[in-house]
Amino acid sequence: MWIRLLLLAGLALTGYSAFVRRRRMPVHIMLIMMFLAAAAGMVVFPDVTNWAAARLGVGRGVDLVTYLVEVSLLFIVLHYYSKFVLLQQQLTTLTRELTFLRQDLDQLRGPKAGE
Amino acid sequence: MQTSGSSSESVLTGASVWIVVPAKDEESTIGHVVAELAQGEWVVLVVDDGSVDRTGMVAKMAGAIVLRHAVNLGQGASLQTGFDYARRRDASVLVTFDADGQHAPTDIPTLLQALDSGCDVVLGSRFLGEIVGASWLRRIFLRVAVKVSNRLSGMTLSDAHCGIRAIRASALDQLTLTQDRMAHASELLKKLGRTDLVVVEVPVAVRYTQYSSSRGQGLTQALRVLFDLMFNRSL
Numbered sequence A: 001m002w003i004r005l006l007l008l009a010g011l012a013l014t015g016y017s018a019f020v021r022r023r024r025m026p027v028h029i030m031l032i033m034m035f036l037a038a039a040a041g042m043v044v045f046p047d048v049t050n051w052a053a054a055r056l057g058v059g060r061g062v063d064l065v066t067y068l069v070e071v072s073l074l075f076i077v078l079h080y081y082s083k084f085v086l087l088q089q090q091l092t093t094l095t096r097e098l099t100f101l102r103q104d105l106d107q108l109r110g111p112k113a114g115e
Numbered sequence B: 001m002q003t004s005g006s007s008s009e010s011v012l013t014g015a016s017v018w019i020v021v022p023a024k025d026e027e028s029t030i031g032h033v034v035a036e037l038a039q040g041e042w043v044v045l046v047v048d049d050g051s052v053d054r055t056g057m058v059a060k061m062a063g064a065i066v067l068r069h070a071v072n073l074g075q076g077a078s079l080q081t082g083f084d085y086a087r088r089r090d091a092s093v094l095v096t097f098d099a100d101g102q103h104a105p106t107d108i109p110t111l112l113q114a115l116d117s118g119c120d121v122v123l124g125s126r127f128l129g130e131i132v133g134a135s136w137l138r139r140i141f142l143r144v145a146v147k148v149s150n151r152l153s154g155m156t157l158s159d160a161h162c163g164i165r166a167i168r169a170s171a172l173d174q175l176t177l178t179q180d181r182m183a184h185a186s187e188l189l190k191k192l193g194r195t196d197l198v199v200v201e202v203p204v205a206v207r208y209t210q211y212s213s214s215r216g217q218g219l220t221q222a223l224r225v226l227f228d229l230m231f232n233r234s235l
Helices: A002-020 A027-044 A047-056 A061-109 B027-037 B055-061 B075-088 B105-116 B136-153 B169-174 B184-193 B210-215 B219-232
Strands: B017-023 B043-049 B065-069 B093-096 B121-132 B165-168 B199-207
Touching (some): A027 A047, A061 B065, A061 B075, B027 B055, B043 B075, B055 B065, B075 B093, B075 B184, B093 B105, B105 B199
Parallel strands (some): B121 B199
Antiparallel strands (some): B093 B165
């Protein structure tokens, strides 16, 4: 019983945190809420996973949850990798602009003593 | 190789030729490389890619213009920075040249002559020229890289990733490098394969020393290049 309460509290906290940080309620926040609601449903009614697993032909409910977690993790990794690539491109652009600005500034200042 | 009309401007008489040298922690070789290059009729531009040693200072003292990346971005990003800067200074021809001393400055006139004969891009080829000091393992690795590169680019070249090339500035609009690290060489060939730019290979000499070999691409880096090519621009 306590473990269920703990899990539900964790899910509620995650949902609250996602909601507080929302920006104009984008689609992915809605998806997170639906995901958390589904997870809460599984905590309250654990037999639902067994029922769904039997319908889908993947054996036990725990197997179904494991598969869902694996797919979710892959999605998260891919999502954050694409963010990382975008950030890398932005860093390159910024660094390049900084390089040109510094060079232009150095030329305006003229050669330093001893150069 | 493709054929098309190209610029008739002579690159040997009066054109502004810039040698772009990307360098990261090359303090021990960059001075000698720049000093040799500075004897020619061209501008030497070193892009110091966030070195933690005195690469930039040594290059400047040897006679190069030095741009410095505040953080390390990679060889591809350094070359693109050099291309952008040189074009802002009205460069008409850009030559890429490695900082580890493996290339011979005496090959540059050969590249420029080929460019002058009506090409847009001239690629140095170790396999048409001379390879000194390479182990048999490196030679096999390079041969495999050529086959993979030709498959990816759709071109038929004798060498894949030789660092010495000459490119008309006007051709660079179609050849913007977006791969920041070592995958830029494959990216360049891939883009060349999709344009109608005139591309030729000329023989060049490459001399591997213990130092340059230690700085070269190993199997791990080759795998990273493949990974970058497959994933970095498709996400």
